[in-house]
Amino acid sequence: MFDxxxxxxxxxxxxxxxxxxxxxxxxxEEIYTANEGGHGDHAQAYVIDTGASDEPAEEGPSxxxxxxxxxxxxxxxxxxxCASCHKLEEGVNGTGPSLYGVVGRPVDSIEGFAYSGxxxxxxxxxxxxxxxxxxxxxxxxxxxTAMGFAGLPKIQDRADLxxxxxxxxx
Numbered sequence: 702m703f704d705x706x707x708x709x710x711x712x713x714x715x716x717x718x719x720x721x722x723x724x725x726x727x728x729x730e731e732i733y734t735a736n737e738g739g740h741g742d743h744a745q746a747y748v749i750d751t752g753a754s755d756e757p758a759e760e761g762p763s764x765x766x767x768x769x770x771x772x773x774x775x776x777x778x779x780x781x782x783c784a785s786c787h788k789l790e791e792g793v794n795g796t797g798p799s800l801y802g803v804v805g806r807p808v809d810s811i812e813g814f815a816y817s818g819x820x821x822x823x824x825x826x827x828x829x830x831x832x833x834x835x836x837x838x839x840x841x842x843x844x845x846t847a848m849g850f851a852g853l854p855k856i857q858d859r860a861d862l863x864x865x866x867x868x869x870x871x
């Protein structure tokens with residue numbers, strides 16, 4: 702059933718298909734890759750204005766101003782993003798340490814929880830401002846932290862969350 706001619710045809714078919722894929726990839730790369738050399742001294746045909754400028758962006762209100770009017774009830778809703786890893790009961794740790802009484806508490810102070818040590822190098826106490834900076838971008842604030850959360854970019858969400866946390870265990 703499988704003689705030399707059949708095997709030669711199968712091998713030829715596989716090699717032919719491979720060659721078609723290689724040539725197709727080469728052709729696609731030639732068609733869709735921008736030429737870096739350009740066409741000599743010709744100017745760019747058009748420029749897309751992205752609105753970016755060298756001037757610094759206008760900053761919004763400070764965290765202290767937003768925190769002064771923060772809504773703890775809204776913070777309870779924001780906490781749902783944290784609830785999969787953190788618990789609010791005293792002494793009950795999840796993937797992350799218990800957040801019972803976290804506002805004003807010393808950093809890395811929960812007994813029985815294995816901290817990464819990265820936070821101790823940055824801050825000593827969880828003030829509302831320190832919590833806000835950490836929650837905004839955990840890995841940017843404390844490089845090496847084990848917290849895998851991407852962060853809360855909205856200042857109002859952070860202020861509401863911290864206002865809610867400040868009602869727990871105080």
